[in-house]
Amino acid sequence: MKKLYLVSLLVFMISFSALSFTSPSNVSVTCPVDLNYVLRIPWNASDCHQLQYKTNTNITNSKSLCCQTLLSLFGVALAQHLKETSLFQLPDLPASISCLQDYQAKLSSLSLPDNLVSLCFDPSQFVISPNLCARIESIQDWQRQLGNSTQLDSGCKPDLTYPSNCDACVAAGLTVLSRLAAIDGNRTHATDCFHFTILYAAGIVNELGPQSTGAMSCIFLLSLNSQKSSSNKRNSALIFGLTAAGITILFAILVGLYFWWKKKSRKIISGFGSEEQIRRPILLRPNTGTIRFQIQDLERATANFSERNFIGKGGFGIVYKGILQDGTMIAVKKILESDFQGDTQFFNELEIISNLRHRNLVPLRGCCVIDENNERYLVYDYMPNGNLDDHLFPSVNNTSETTENPLTWPQRKNIILDVAKGLAYLHHGVKPAIYHRDIKPRNILLDIEMKARLSDFGIAKQSKEGQSHLTTKVAGTYGYLAPEYALYGQLTEKSDVYSFGVVVLEIMCGRKALGFGLSSSSGSFPAILITDWAWSLVKAGRIEEALDKTLLGECNSHENNSNMKATMERFILVGILCAHFKAASRPTILDAVKMFEGNMEVLPIPDLPRPLGHPSVSSDDDGITFQQYLGLIEAEILHIGDNT
Numbered sequence: 332m333k334k335l336y337l338v339s340l341l342v343f344m345i346s347f348s349a350l351s352f353t354s355p356s357n358v359s360v361t362c363p364v365d366l367n368y369v370l371r372i373p374w375n376a377s378d379c380h381q382l383q384y385k386t387n388t389n390i391t392n393s394k395s396l397c398c399q400t401l402l403s404l405f406g407v408a409l410a411q412h413l414k415e416t417s418l419f420q421l422p423d424l425p426a427s428i429s430c431l432q433d434y435q436a437k438l439s440s441l442s443l444p445d446n447l448v449s450l451c452f453d454p455s456q457f458v459i460s461p462n463l464c465a466r467i468e469s470i471q472d473w474q475r476q477l478g479n480s481t482q483l484d485s486g487c488k489p490d491l492t493y494p495s496n497c498d499a500c501v502a503a504g505l506t507v508l509s510r511l512a513a514i515d516g517n518r519t520h521a522t523d524c525f526h527f528t529i530l531y532a533a534g535i536v537n538e539l540g541p542q543s544t545g546a547m548s549c550i551f552l553l554s555l556n557s558q559k560s561s562s563n564k565r566n567s568a569l570i571f572g573l574t575a576a577g578i579t580i581l582f583a584i585l586v587g588l589y590f591w592w593k594k595k596s597r598k599i600i601s602g603f604g605s606e607e608q609i610r611r612p613i614l615l616r617p618n619t620g621t622i623r624f625q626i627q628d629l630e631r632a633t634a635n636f637s638e639r640n641f642i643g644k645g646g647f648g649i650v651y652k653g654i655l656q657d658g659t660m661i662a663v664k665k666i667l668e669s670d671f672q673g674d675t676q677f678f679n680e681l682e683i684i685s686n687l688r689h690r691n692l693v694p695l696r697g698c699c700v701i702d703e704n705n706e707r708y709l710v711y712d713y714m715p716n717g718n719l720d721d722h723l724f725p726s727v728n729n730t731s732e733t734t735e736n737p738l739t740w741p742q743r744k745n746i747i748l749d750v751a752k753g754l755a756y757l758h759h760g761v762k763p764a765i766y767h768r769d770i771k772p773r774n775i776l777l778d779i780e781m782k783a784r785l786s787d788f789g790i791a792k793q794s795k796e797g798q799s800h801l802t803t804k805v806a807g808t809y810g811y812l813a814p815e816y817a818l819y820g821q822l823t824e825k826s827d828v829y830s831f832g833v834v835v836l837e838i839m840c841g842r843k844a845l846g847f848g849l850s851s852s853s854g855s856f857p858a859i860l861i862t863d864w865a866w867s868l869v870k871a872g873r874i875e876e877a878l879d880k881t882l883l884g885e886c887n888s889h890e891n892n893s894n895m896k897a898t899m900e901r902f903i904l905v906g907i908l909c910a911h912f913k914a915a916s917r918p919t920i921l922d923a924v925k926m927f928e929g930n931m932e933v934l935p936i937p938d939l940p941r942p943l944g945h946p947s948v949s950s951d952d953d954g955i956t957f958q959q960y961l962g963l964i965e966a967e968i969l970h971i972g973d974n975t
Contacts, residue, residue: 362430363421364408368542369437374404375554379443395657398451403551405434406526409457410534410541417470419527420459427454463523465515473531476514482506487532491545494639500549504528505715509779521779552658622697624710629653629663629699636665643718643773652713660713661696665706681709687761691753693776693786711786715779719746720772723837737881740895742781743838747902748927749783750775754831755920757785758824766822769807770830771844772837810844810860815914825914828923832909836861839903841879862910869907869936874900901926904933911937 379397408430413419421427435448459468465476486503489496511524533541533550540546547553632653633640642650648664655661684695699708716722722738738746750770757765767774767785774787807816813829815821833844846859868877875883878899886895905926911917916937918926925931 360423360425360429362433363416363426364412364430366408366430366433366437368407369404369434370440372542372547373556374400374547375556376400376441376443379438379447397447399658400553401434401438401447401451403547403553405452405457406529406551407533407541407547407553410530410546413470413530413534414541418459419468419473419530420463421457422459424454424458427457430457464527465511465524467527470531470535473527477507477510481510483528483532483536487536487550488538490539490543491537491549493545497545497549498639500532504532509716509781512779552654622710624697624699624708626699626701626706626708628655629708629710631656632661633663636663648709660715662711662713664709664711666709684709687757687765689753689756689760690782691749691784692756693784714776714784714786716777716781718773719775719777719783719834719838722777723772723841724843737879738838740882740885740899743882744898744902745781746775746777746783747835747838748924750785750831750834751920751924751927753783753785754827755924758827758920764824766824767827767830768816768822769811770827770834771808771811772834775834813914814912823914824919825917828909828917828920829911829914831920831923832906832911832917833862835902835906835909836865836877839879839882839899839906840865840877841881862907862912865903866907866936869904870938874903877903898929901929901933904936908934908936913937 378400409420412421421430431448431452431454435445438447439445461468465472467473467476482503483500487500491497491500508521508524508528511528512521515524529550533546537543537546537550541550544555548555630636632655633651636651640652642652642662644650648666651663651665653661653663681695681698688694693711693714695709696712697710699710700706754767754770757767767787769787770785774785776784776786778784807830809817811830811833813826815823816826816829837844840861842861842864844861846861846864865877868874875896878886882899886892886899889895905918905923908926909917909923918934922931922934926933
């Protein structure tokens with residue numbers, strides 16, 4: 332999956348409108364790049380060969396695949412041009428037209444259609460301009476914006492035919508791209524920044540050059556045909572020398588394999604299951620935009636679910652990174668069999684997920700069901716900056732592609748508001764309301780712009796209007812579970828608000844939801860909830876001690892530090908209020924957003940039932956005790972360990 336992330340968004344530069352190029356007789360400019368490699372390297376042109384056999388009604392998909400291949404192939408020339416001239420693009424429009432004419436001539440000599448270049452490209456897209464990416468036109472501009480050395484300079488230098496080297500190069504590219512996007516500040520320039528990152532990695536950094544096998548297969552993801560040796564001829568002679576009996580046996584085996592494959596393939600239905608299941612009324616509503624994937628597509632995208640594409644394992648599935656043939660980055664979640672009781676529950680959950688549309692939710696792209704093995708997969712958009720947990724606590728089992736740079740105050744503030752708005756959409760933007768049930772940092776993903784998106788709706792529950800849920804199976808993670816839900820299975824929107832409040836405190840305080848302290852009297856290690864810890868500091872008038880040290884340092888270095896610190900403290904107070912032990916004392920998520928933004932005064936924070944370790948036991952209105960809740964958490968942790 333990683334192999335094409337540096338080239339994936341390049342495909343969006345493709346224009347599918349037919350263009351009439353100036354005839355060669357009217358162009359006196361010579362193309363400044365050498366395109367002879369197009370005839371020399373063993374690139375796979377099968378997608379473009381197929382175009383001439385397609386009709387106008389079904390040509391779109393094949394054209395997209397062909398144009399992507401041609402764009403990657405042309406990128407090799409641009410990378411070489413960058414290496415020779417220090418310019419990221421061609422100097423002017425006549426030069427671009429001349430190069431594309433030469434490109435088409437090379438393609439035509441390979442017996443490819445004579446209109447491929449006009450179908451795929453606009454000559455202006457390759458012309459140099461300051462208004463593309465962070466005002467970069469040359470290597471000097473690149474270094475002025477990013478410095479003389481970036482992660483690309485070390486990550487993409489060696490031979491990229493080795494998977495580990497390729498992975499490191501792509502990870503470096505993601506980091507540099509994120510910096511470029513931040514410098515530019517215009518999200519519409521993201522494609523050009525991708526383009527420049529690719530060209531720099533292949534043309535300037537890689538020690539073997541843009542025409543090397545590693546650069547073409549890893550950075551540009553060109554499909555290369557295997558080289559044929561003279562031994563093939565000897566093998567062919569041997570094959571033709573087989574006896575008639577041997578040929579007959581071979582033919583019988585092939586026929587048997589063919590019919591076995593046909594029988595099996597009928598059972599592998601892309602989308603929601605078997606043909607009978609697809610006709611069921613419980614399937615997704617029309618026009619949801621969900622794609623029905625074939626398992627072969629997902630296996631190809633994830634390199635057969637290889638270990639190097641493994642992202643992580645959650646409460647109900649194993650997640651892999653992948654890349655589709657059109658260059659789209661995806662995350663594929665293989666659903667664990669025990670999490671859904673039958674197809675009906677799975678398709679009902681899928682219907683809920685597919686109808687959710689909000690900028691702070693991870694969108695569902697599609698699904699796949701293999702009826703024969705009862706295997707289920709969900710396909711989401713890939714979030715390149717990983718999950719929030721890896722940014723907050725990077726030293727703890729951090730296998731993501733994130734850096735160890737601590738989150739800044741603006742980033743933390745925006746993440747909290749993003750999650751709150753996504754949760755507000757689930758609670759109040761859809762009817763009936765949806766309760767997430769497992770809000771925690773690992774289920775908060777960050778896109779390329781560091782915007783937060785809620786994920787993992789596989790255990791979401793849809794509420795009945797005006798009612799709460801009473802469930803016999805508590806789903807979620809201890810430390811984030813609301814007391815009334817953990818103890819009695821009573822699920823309301825306030826249960827999600829509690830989990831959200833815990834996450835807010837983790838973000839603001841820089842410590843995990845659950846910790847352990849040593850009891851001097853018993854020698855035991857009682858659980859310490861971040862909610863109780865933060866509340867105690869606030870009650871003692873020491874709220875500043877609850878702030879993460881990096882936030883305090885950032886605040887002290889800011890000119891208007893008093894206002895900044897007051898805002899930070901307000902966020903902590905709202906977090907404590909959201910994570911209050913009593914459900915009735917928690918605000919709705921809509922009121923929480925108003926308090927965060929300063930449009931509503933922070934409500935007074937009621938006392939907790941009792942501080943941690945208090946000798947007496949105090950119950951709330953529903954008979955839930957604070958000590959009961961702590962005891963349940965400690966018992967669960969001792970029994971199952973840390974729930975991820």
